Amino acid sequence: MTKITFIDATGExxxxxxxxxSTVMETALRNSIPGIExxxxGACACATCHVYVSDEWTEKVGSPSQMEEDMLDFAFEVRPxxxxSCQIKVSPELDGLVVTTPAKQG
Structure with missing residues (x-):
């Protein structure tokens, strides 16, 4: 199993x-992670699974597709x-991945 750490908006x-x-979003839902609606x-048709990928993981996770970038336009407080999270596939290379959920979803 691949370990993923979700940090909520309060730092927990x-x-x-x-x-x-599976995807990071599916992992969040299976584990009742707050902040992932x-x-x-997971159809990349909304922005309610928006996360911030920790800096040390951005290269391994990769860049968003054009469709994902378009959906991120609907997210609150978008950052680089x-x-x-529905577009990030869980794999052994992502063991230890750290993402933060925003205070509010789109």
Whole structure:
């Protein structure tokens, strides 16, 4: 299992096991992570699974696709490290990934 740490807007960390091949969003939902609403169910049709990827992980996670960038326009407080967690696939290379949920979702 791949460990993923979700830090909420208050700074509270929660480390959970992610199933390789699933998404960071699916991992959040399975583990009742607060701050991930995922209204579209992972179809990249909303911005309610917005996260900030920690700086040390941005290169490994990669850049958003054009469709994801378009959806991020609907997110609150977008930063250079913003990603939609439904678009990040869990893999052994991401073991230890740290993401932060924003105070408010789009």
């Amino acid at each position: 960390p929660r480390t959970v096991d992610g199933q390789d091949g 995922a209204e579209c169910g 490290s913003s990603r939609l």
